[in-house]
Each structure stands twice: as C-alpha cells, then as structure tokens.
Amino acid sequence: MTSTGSQGAGTTDRLVWSDAPSARVLVVEDEPSIASFVRRGLIYEGFAVDVVGHGLAALDAVRDRPPDVVVLDVMLPGVDGLEVARRIRRAERAEGGPSVPILMLTARDAVEDRVDGLEVGADDYLVKPFALKELAARIRALLRRSQPATADVPPAEVLSFADLVLDLARRTASRAGRPVRLTTREFNLLTLFLRHPNQVLPRALLMERIWGSDFFGDSNVLEVLVANLRRALEAGGEPRLIQTVRGVGYVLRAAG
Secondary structure, rough: OOOOOOOOOOEEEEEOOOOOOEEEEEEEOOOOHHHHHHHHHHHHHHEEEHHHHHHHHHHHHHOOOOOOEEEEOOOOOOOHHHHHHHHHHHHHHOOOOOOEEEOOOEEOOOOHHHHHHHHOOOOOOEOOOHHHHHHHHHHHHHHHOOOOOOOOOOOOEEEEEEEEEOOOOOEEEEEEEEEEEOOOHHHHHHHHHHOOOOEEEEHHHHHHHHHHHOOOOOOOOOOOHHHHHHHOOOOOOOOOOEEEEOOOEEEEEOOO
C-alpha cells in the first residue's frame, strides 16, 4: 500500500493562480505512478490535491478534512473503492451532512462495473487509461452540479409535488418534512422530474440530460439510478411518486 507521501496520510499541494480558493480533490490511488500522474496534472489544472494510497486512509481523510470531490480507484488494497464509497454515503446519511461528489476510476468497462459504482453512491466513473483533461473536465462538472449555480437558479426557487419539496439553491430535498439524502445525479434526476410533473419522460431523454456525452452504449444504469432515488424517497414508507411507463420511460405522478 503506497501513497505520495507518508503511509496512511495525505500530501497536499496547491498552485494558486488567483485569489479564489482552489477546489480540493482527494485522490485515492495505490499505484504510485498513476497517483503521481493524476496529482501533478490536477495541480496544474488549478486544483488543490490530497493523495492517499488505501481505503482506510481515504475514510480518515474524508472525515478529518472533507474534500470537494473524491477521485476513487475501485481496486484498492484492504478496503476497496466500492466499500469506501458505501461507507462515505452511510456516514453522510447518518450525519445529515452534504454529499461529496465521488468519481470512480476503474480498469474495467463492463456495464456491471459501472452499475456497481452507481449502486454504492458514485456520481461518475472513468475508465483507465484516461486523459487528464477529461478527468479535470469531469471533476469541474461534478463541482458545478453539486453547488448552487446562482446565475441559473434563482435563490428562492423551490420545486414541489405532493409531499415532495426540492430547494434548488440549497440543494436539499424533503418528503413529508423528512430530509432526503441524495447523490448529485439523484438530485439532478429528481429536479428533472419536478420540472415536468405528470409528463412521461422518455428513457433516451433522461439518459442525455443526466449523463450527456459521458455515457456510451446501452446499459441499465438509468434503472439503477431510478431505483436508488425511489429507495431514498420511500424510506419513510411514503407512496411511490416515480412511476414506470413500460417501453417508454418514467413519470412523476401520484399513484392511484
């Protein structure tokens, strides 16, 4: 188990190009050459970077110094990346804190591998080998999605349907007054449904709006995302609001 720096601890470098604070990225990668490549590249892209080499160190880093984004390798010694993501999401739900965007790095491009990442709460995935420019672009996209965009979202904009309330500025959701913890993609998908209530949204439209050019090929990742969103919305025993329209897509509609 190795990392850039001392074992079990992170190293931090910052290249400041302006007075604005850099977004902090936690890179969890046990291969020294890849860790060094990613660390150096992200620093030159303007990010502050912490690097750790195994899962337990990643959990400590997220707990002690929460990053803005986690770049998480799937294949790690000891606690693997999927378990790290699962524990991060579990802790966020327990503490009621903000949801940190997680980008998974994997050497495998099988649909099952992507689905596994989504099921544990990852927001995006990138297959090795990858270009640093693409990694940086995906990190910036996650940051944009996870933070209020005041130029696009009026400060007081709140969407609601039945007992479901979504505050776009604060990026919070509640169901019958119960806080609902959502990942970045789950929140974006729910926003899309709430902007088009009682309207059947085709599967292809949802895929394009949520994944855009990041998605290639057919898979059941949308079904997994919808299942995760339903589970979060119905955790208190509430009735289902996201209905399946077989052969077409989904609709936000009260049952009955």
